[in-house]
């Protein structure tokens with residue numbers, strides 16, 4: 703190409719066109735998404751999808767602490783080359799609801815979230831449905847379990863490479879009977895005799911956010927993916 707003007711125009715276009723198609727257009731499309739209503743006869747459910755939102759205050763702590771460096775919140779569709787991209791156990795126990803709903807993430811799952819924390823790398827488990835994993839079958843949330851995971855990740859799994867978020871906790875001398883909110887540790891991880899670990903308000907917000915992560919509501923009108931039935 704000998705004409706510099708033509709060359710520069712082609713060069714500009716070759717960056718501009720993909721940016722328009724791959725960034726601007728999808729962004730505009732996803733901003734237009736609105737919650738969808740269930741149709742009782744078809745879906746066997748009432749209300750809208752997605753139902754409950756996430757706990758936003760805690761999401762800000764999640765973003766600030768950089769949890770997205772290691773954790774995704776995006777369950778890949780099984781056609782993305784990974785047969786085992788998502789599993790039944792990754793969502794709720796679906797025995798009581800009409801449709802088998804463990805599924806890949808959809809853009810609707812992030813409605814109402816100013817920024818969708820999709821994540822950068824998957825060094826740790828996907829957290830899209832982590833709320834279920836820290837809630838027992840009676841619906842009781844295991845807040846202590848999540849706090850221990852954040853304060854001392856190796857208390858649960860010896861090999862964990864997750865950093866300890868001690869900045870979100872206060873270690874102090876036990877006064878009287880101790881604080882009601884103090885963490886209960888497995889043997890060998892307590893902060894020392896006569897001392898206790900108390901979550902800061904931010905740690906509590908982060909834990910409430912993690913417990914609110916249950917992004918597997920059935921998608922209105924969608925035929926359940928084959929893999930979910932296995």
Ligand code: HEC
Nearest residue numbers: 767768769771772825826827835851855859862863864865
């Ligand atoms: C350097 C990578 C790394 C960072 C950063 C990180 N994690 Fe983790 N996380 C892991 C790994 C690896 C595991 C799996 C081992 C374990 O359970 O400790 C894990 C496990 C977890 C679990 C248990 C998940 C389950 O399903 O049992 C939770 C909850 C969690 N991380 C939350 C967080 C939060 C919240 C942050 C930010 C404050 C964070 N992690 C930052 C690597 C990381």
